[in-house]
Amino acid sequence: MRPPRHPPTHFSIDLGASAPLCRRLLPSLTLQPIGYLRTRQRVKFQAGHQPVAASAAENILELLPGCGYEQALQDLAGMDRIWLLWWFHRNTGWRPLVLPPRGPARRRGVFATRSPHRPNPLGLTAVPLLGVAGRELLLGPCDLVDGTPVLDIKPYLAAHDAFPDARAPWIDALDDAAGAAPRHTVEFADEAVAQLAWLREHHAVDFRDRLVELLARDPTPHRTRRIKRRSSDSASIGCGAWRAEFSVDGEIVRVRAIEAAYPRSFLERPDYRDVPDRAAQLAFLARWPDRTPADATGAESAPPPPPPEAKPSSA
Numbered sequence: 001m002r003p004p005r006h007p008p009t010h011f012s013i014d015l016g017a018s019a020p021l022c023r024r025l026l027p028s029l030t031l032q033p034i035g036y037l038r039t040r041q042r043v044k045f046q047a048g049h050q051p052v053a054a055s056a057a058e059n060i061l062e063l064l065p066g067c068g069y070e071q072a073l074q075d076l077a078g079m080d081r082i083w084l085l086w087w088f089h090r091n092t093g094w095r096p097l098v099l100p101p102r103g104p105a106r107r108r109g110v111f112a113t114r115s116p117h118r119p120n121p122l123g124l125t126a127v128p129l130l131g132v133a134g135r136e137l138l139l140g141p142c143d144l145v146d147g148t149p150v151l152d153i154k155p156y157l158a159a160h161d162a163f164p165d166a167r168a169p170w171i172d173a174l175d176d177a178a179g180a181a182p183r184h185t186v187e188f189a190d191e192a193v194a195q196l197a198w199l200r201e202h203h204a205v206d207f208r209d210r211l212v213e214l215l216a217r218d219p220t221p222h223r224t225r226r227i228k229r230r231s232s233d234s235a236s237i238g239c240g241a242w243r244a245e246f247s248v249d250g251e252i253v254r255v256r257a258i259e260a261a262y263p264r265s266f267l268e269r270p271d272y273r274d275v276p277d278r279a280a281q282l283a284f285l286a287r288w289p290d291r292t293p294a295d296a297t298g299a300e301s302a303p304p305p306p307p308p309e310a311k312p313s314s315a
């Protein structure tokens, strides 16, 4: 598998003059990744908000050579699940209040959420362990994007780690509402069907299932879900390096067309070489020249961050 484009090697907290006083007074901790996750999920849009059973089990955690990790993995094989502690390395900064992707647009305290925008950007995921071979761990569904630095592994112990009756009031309320609400049915216009088939066939780009999952759940405008109203009868949703234009009629969501999220003028710039699906977007725009973003604000991207005029989404 290919190496991450910009492998981050250190995770440390800025305790310099710009850090708030409360942090400058405390000791700091520097962590180094023990390895990197390899997965088909290249952009955040493709990774579930938590791992879901339906996502592809093609995730490999490759530990670094020369550190004795083969020995450290001893006795792990055979465990059903492991905890991964990892670094939200695609994020910069944090916010005390965040807008969770599910439910009505209401901000919550970051410590009451699983948001990536945390003061210490640490992710925690229990993943199925499918096998161990040398320094590689084959994992089931997980919510990390490709190249994510992993900081630690621990066994998941059902007797200590599972509390199925524990309450989480605002999240339980969302789950109850989602269970009771009718799901939308997602349909595709001919143009969208042709575009998605072309992307899959020619560029191995396929985000249809995730698009259906998100629109079926809730197609209303929402910043974190990257859904924007365009006119009285149309809206768009950001899908990584792509966008889908859709309309809603009662319980039917109709995806009208797919668009490249970056305009050609950005994609051709040398500082945009790292944009996900760049070649696919250029080829797509050659074939569907009108399907360029109406507002030209760009898309979710991988580091290094794109120039300011194409700010990535914070979702």
Ligand SMILES: C[S@@+](CC[C@H](N)C(=O)[O-])C[C@H]1O[C@@H](n2cnc3c(N)ncnc32)[C@H](O)[C@@H]1O
Pocket: 044, 045, 047, 048, 049, 050, 051, 087, 088, 089, 090, 091, 114, 115, 116, 122, 123, 124, 125, 143, 144, 145, 147, 148, 149, 315
């Ligand atoms: C809601 S967070 C939950 C993560 C973890 N299960 C937790 O509770 O700490 C999952 C989201 O993080 C985002 N994500 C995945 N890998 C990331 C990375 N390396 N840097 C920043 N965001 C990432 C994806 O958008 C994914 O949907």
